[in-house]
Amino acid sequence: MTAAHTRVDCLGPIPATAGVGLRHPHIDAFQERRQPVGWVEVHSENYLVPGGPRMRVLEKIRADLPVSCHGVGLSLGSAEGLDEDHLRRLRSLFDRIEPGLVSEHVSWSVAGGSYLNDLLPLPYTQEALDILCRNIDRAQEAFGRRILIENPSSYLAFAPAEMTEWAFIAEAVSRTGCGLLLDVNNIHVSAHNHGFDAAEYLAGVPGEAVGEIHIAGHAECENPENSGAGPVLIDDHGHPVIEPVWALLDAALRTIGPCPVLVERDMNIPPLEDLLAEAASAQRALDACATDRTLDRHVA
Amino acid sequence: MLRDLQAEFRAGLLTSEETAPGRLGGAGVIGPERFWIYRNNYVASLKSALEATYPAIARLIGAENFSFLAHAYSRRFPPAEPSLHAYGGGFADHVAGIEAAVGDLPFLPDLARLEWAVNEAYFAADAEPLIAEQLAALAPGDYARLRLALHPTARLVASVYPVWHLWDAEDLANDFPAEGDCMLVLRPGDKVDVILLSPGDHAFLSALADGSLLGEAVEAAVAAEPGFDLTASLAAHLERGTFAGFDLD
Numbered sequence: 335m336t337a338a339h340t341r342v343d344c345l346g347p348i349p350a351t352a353g354v355g356l357r358h359p360h361i362d363a364f365q366e367r368r369q370p371v372g373w374v375e376v377h378s379e380n381y382l383v384p385g386g387p388r389m390r391v392l393e394k395i396r397a398d399l400p401v402s403c404h405g406v407g408l409s410l411g412s413a414e415g416l417d418e419d420h421l422r423r424l425r426s427l428f429d430r431i432e433p434g435l436v437s438e439h440v441s442w443s444v445a446g447g448s449y450l451n452d453l454l455p456l457p458y459t460q461e462a463l464d465i466l467c468r469n470i471d472r473a474q475e476a477f478g479r480r481i482l483i484e485n486p487s488s489y490l491a492f493a494p495a496e497m498t499e500w501a502f503i504a505e506a507v508s509r510t511g512c513g514l515l516l517d518v519n520n521i522h523v524s525a526h527n528h529g530f531d532a533a534e535y536l537a538g539v540p541g542e543a544v545g546e547i548h549i550a551g552h553a554e555c556e557n558p559e560n561s562g563a564g565p566v567l568i569d570d571h572g573h574p575v576i577e578p579v580w581a582l583l584d585a586a587l588r589t590i591g592p593c594p595v596l597v598e599r600d601m602n603i604p605p606l607e608d609l610l611a612e613a614a615s616a617q618r619a620l621d622a623c624a625t626d627r628t629l630d631r632h633v634a
Numbered sequence: 635m636l637r638d639l640q641a642e643f644r645a646g647l648l649t650s651e652e653t654a655p656g657r658l659g660g661a662g663v664i665g666p667e668r669f670w671i672y673r674n675n676y677v678a679s680l681k682s683a684l685e686a687t688y689p690a691i692a693r694l695i696g697a698e699n700f701s702f703l704a705h706a707y708s709r710r711f712p713p714a715e716p717s718l719h720a721y722g723g724g725f726a727d728h729v730a731g732i733e734a735a736v737g738d739l740p741f742l743p744d745l746a747r748l749e750w751a752v753n754e755a756y757f758a759a760d761a762e763p764l765i766a767e768q769l770a771a772l773a774p775g776d777y778a779r780l781r782l783a784l785h786p787t788a789r790l791v792a793s794v795y796p797v798w799h800l801w802d803a804e805d806l807a808n809d810f811p812a813e814g815d816c817m818l819v820l821r822p823g824d825k826v827d828v829i830l831l832s833p834g835d836h837a838f839l840s841a842l843a844d845g846s847l848l849g850e851a852v853e854a855a856v857a858a859e860p861g862f863d864l865t866a867s868l869a870a871h872l873e874r875g876t877f878a879g880f881d882l883d
Contacts, residue, residue: 383719407717417715490665490672
């Protein structure tokens, strides 16, 4: 069998089911057998390698499960534009893996040619919106496909803001035709940190553009230089998903309808069973949403 | 301007001062007292990346010393590309310039060079190793024109310190040999091997890596080690997959 033949097993879109982020400690379990989860997501930058076992393993897993490629290094919000070499390397990864979805963030990480290894906040201004849209256009052109952009979590903001974060994102989606990766944990974290209403955020984003939802856990941290402002929420992907975030997932699914839901975990990575149990909870939320919508139709 | 905001944000991240910028690129900052979170994420995440690439150094010098070296490195040399497995190639030179580190532990830069070679070998391009049968087909006269190509994952490291012994040591309490080590780092399949070489063998492979003909490489080997045994060396390297191909001059 040729390489071209082994590649076609799991083509097609990511299903509207629960998936998990594929992380190093769980790789062996996924290699040994197909795990009870609808799909997996990887960080694209971890697979930009000339050779070695890492890529072989991913090719093996993708024969069992659909794979989504989630970028963490493109820096769509950079004023200096995108790195053309990085775009080329990503394109060649996507050509090889044929991911069901490709996503990136509404943030920046590159300045002065340095990659700052974080998803840093943008000011919500017309200038930043123009730059973001120009970069999304370039990425979609280089990849030859539509991408999803993820709403960020952040700890500080810039003033004066010319629009809300959700209006900024809605406008980027509308101008570029890209889709939205709605991270409901990020909404919860930023709503707390910046004092806005998560429900207003949900109502302000274009539901029809949502192609994927992320859920994750976060940490609560007392600010050492705090002036009585209360704890700050830190989006560390290092804890189980908490109840308010599950509630936001339910609310989002009620508005948007069933779509792929990913459980993200990057720190304090638990045994695979624990992660799969969270994915099973997400699947129950998806099932409940499908049932509700069927009932709604009958009532109507 | 966004460009100025990002340049000033970058400068703020890379400093060890605990300042809270009130303005960035002309924009007001809401929540400047939280800037430390970004500064913290930056050094902590890159320290983890360096720890994954330099586990022996991290183990031998301990968490606190490693953090000191890693934080200083990441502030001085931010990553130039977004794939973290490519980050940290200058760590050996950085450590060599820190007197507090190399004063007590002069082997650290060479141990870092070995660990970087292991990291490079892990991610380098794959290739089918050259096997003995492919060489057996050559006519005896061809050996004079033979140029062996090392496997794309092969890396050569030599040190006046016993870094091969230090590399998998649990701590520094053991007795280490007084003389240095020569090593070949190689990943013929999924696993990286770190192989101790004799000085002649190291000179032999180094000459081949520089593109020397077989005869020239043997001369270099004998100069380093008068008793160098070509037949035994070739057989061992063909067995472990050190070569990926050959040319005839």
